Amino acid sequence: MQLLIFILVYPLLWCISMLPFRLLYLLSDAVYVIVYYLIGYRKSTVRHNLEMAFPEKTAKERLRIEKDSYHHLCDMFLEMIKTMTISEKEINKRFTFSNLEVYTNLEQKGKSIALMCAHYASYEWVISMNNHIKFKGFAIYKRIANPYFDKLVRDIRSNFKATLITTKETIPTIQENERKHLLGVYGFASDQSPKASKAFHWTTFMNIKTPVHTGAEMLAKKFGMNVIFLRVKKIKRGYYEASFEVLSENTKSFPDYQITDHFLRLVEQQIHEFPAYYLWTHKRWKHTA
Numbered sequence: 001m002q003l004l005i006f007i008l009v010y011p012l013l014w015c016i017s018m019l020p021f022r023l024l025y026l027l028s029d030a031v032y033v034i035v036y037y038l039i040g041y042r043k044s045t046v047r048h049n050l051e052m053a054f055p056e057k058t059a060k061e062r063l064r065i066e067k068d069s070y071h072h073l074c075d076m077f078l079e080m081i082k083t084m085t086i087s088e089k090e091i092n093k094r095f096t097f098s099n100l101e102v103y104t105n106l107e108q109k110g111k112s113i114a115l116m117c118a119h120y121a122s123y124e125w126v127i128s129m130n131n132h133i134k135f136k137g138f139a140i141y142k143r144i145a146n147p148y149f150d151k152l153v154r155d156i157r158s159n160f161k162a163t164l165i166t167t168k169e170t171i172p173t174i175q176e177n178e179r180k181h182l183l184g185v186y187g188f189a190s191d192q193s194p195k196a197s198k199a200f201h202w203t204t205f206m207n208i209k210t211p212v213h214t215g216a217e218m219l220a221k222k223f224g225m226n227v228i229f230l231r232v233k234k235i236k237r238g239y240y241e242a243s244f245e246v247l248s249e250n251t252k253s254f255p256d257y258q259i260t261d262h263f264l265r266l267v268e269q270q271i272h273e274f275p276a277y278y279l280w281t282h283k284r285w286k287h288t289a
Helices: 002-017 021-039 043-053 059-082 088-094 100-107 125-131 147-159 167-179 215-223 258-273
Strands: 095-097 113-117 136-141 162-166 184-189 202-205 208-211 226-236 239-248
Touching (some): 088 095, 095 125, 100 239, 125 239, 147 162, 239 258
Parallel strands (some): 136 162
Antiparallel strands (some): 226 239
16 A cells, blocks of 8 residues: 555655746745645644743734745755756755855764754755765654655765765764764754653743753763754745754763753744745644753
């Protein structure tokens, strides 16, 4: 059944990926109407999240953020499909880096790098970073249930020199790379909520006490990696600009969880600037104190 679903859906995805961007965004507008007004995809979750994150805003203000966030979500979903056939030249034009030298200077330190980012703006096109760096790129992700679509996603990322590894594969992969003296940059989207039973640290995120992922910081300390934050800004529809900020070049000099807390404060800054570009459909505060 999973193979049959893949065989039926793949040609449609490929055809969508071949659309010029002008038509792609017209399709996104239509998908928005279906997802938001007809299906109401996770609308209750989005509203709950916005109420918790922005209690000071009026219902009208939160509704505007809600609708804008669904518009952005549909754009990003179709941009992800576009990645199947987008050229290196095109993605480099649409996803740029304002201070790449901050990252490249860190490469020269001779240590692997933990890159921390959020589910904000375009986290899918971050893979274009591999067109500009020397280190091998690894992205930690959640495996897709359908193995055929999972392989498709892995293959798409490999076209941009990115290797996807699951959470369970992360430590063995880093250990093997360390054994081979292979320097890498490991991408962690660390702003989502872990299972409460596996939480080592609780802190505030958008003024709400909640468990947070600490894997990026703990692995950086364990394997002596430098830590950098990737901030993504949406310039206009289909165009993004990323910038880097070094969080630590000596992780063991920081008290436990200080780097993680600093990362979350930077994510909050992004959200407050343009809240519609955050992934509000995820149950971010399903565990609170």
